[in-house]
Structures are given as structure tokens and as C-alpha cells.
Amino acid sequence: AGFDGWRFFPPRLSEDGPLHVPGYTGGPGSYNADRLYQWNDTEWEPIDTKTWLKTIAEHLPVDREIWKGVQYDFDNPWSQLVARTALWRGDDGNCCPTGGQAEIFFSIVEGRLIVDRVNYAPAPEEPAPTSEGLQK
Numbered sequence: 001a002g003f004d005g006w007r008f009f010p011p012r013l014s015e016d017g018p019l020h021v022p023g024y025t026g027g028p029g030s031y032n033a034d035r036l037y038q039w040n041d042t043e044w045e046p047i048d049t050k051t052w053l054k055t056i057a058e059h060l061p062v063d064r065e066i067w068k069g070v071q072y073d074f075d076n077p078w079s080q081l082v083a084r085t086a087l088w089r090g091d092d093g094n095c096c097p098t099g100g101q102a103e104i105f106f107s108i109v110e111g112r113l114i115v116d117r118v119n120y121a122p123a124p125e126e127p128a129p130t131s132e133g134l135q136k
Contacts, residue, residue, distance in 0.1 A: 012075035020074040032069040048112035059118040081106040
């Protein structure tokens with residue numbers, strides 16, 4: 001349960017990963033209300049899943065943003081901590097992202113998710129960005 005969550009789904013636990021409780025807020029945004037916990041030998045400690053959003057712009061091409069929730073994938077034993085999302089351009093409608101896709105890879109450092117790298121897939125009609133096209 002949580003004041004920010006409209007719906008929570010059953011907890012997911014991978015063999016050696018964190019405990020993930022997927023959750024979404026109400027309304028048209030479908031923002032994340034996920035809960036993430038890591039076992040510390042005596043109890044489950046909460047992991048901050050929000051601060052990484054403050055640094056994501058430096059990993060994305062210029063004029064690409066995350067406007068809604070992401071799809072976390074923490075419970076596959078063969079994958080890393082990852083999230084996938086559509087990307088919006090500044091002039092997109094809220095309903096219709098046209099900025100391609102991002103796959104975001106994380107580590108857990110000092111109790112929070114940290115962005116390790118981002119794989120960017122451009123929209124079908126746009127060329128892949130060069131290193132000069134990334135924000136500094």
C-alpha cells in the first residue's frame with residue numbers, strides 16, 4: 001500500500017536480485033509507484049527509485065524526455081536491473097511519444113538506483129544520434 005499508488009501488483013523476487021513491488025499511480029500518466037527493497041542480512045531495506053530521474057537527461061539525446069512511468073524489469077535472473085520507456089519530444093502530445101525508445105541500466109549504490117548506461121533506439125524515421133547530439 002502507499003498513498004501515491006493506485007494499483008500494486010504481486011511482489012517479484014529474482015534469485016539474487018531485489019524485491020520489486022510494481023505499482024502505478026492513478027490518472028492518465030501511469031507514473032511509477034513501484035517499491036524496491038534489498039535484503040541486508042536482517043531486514044528488507046527500501047531502495048530509492050526516484051532520484052535517478054534527476055540525472056537521466058544527461059544520458060539522453062537533446063530534446064528527448066521521459067514524461068510518464070517506465071517499465072521496470074528487475075526479476076529476470078539473466079538480465080540486469082533495467083527499465084524501458086518511450087521518449088517524448090518537446091512538441092509531442094502527451095498521448096503520442098515520437099522520440100524513440102530508451103533502455104536504462106541501473107546499479108544499486110548506497111540505497112538508490114543509479115543510471116549506469118542508456119541504450120537509445122531512435123524512432124524509425126530519424127537517424128541515430130552522433131556523440132555530439134548527446135546532452136552534456
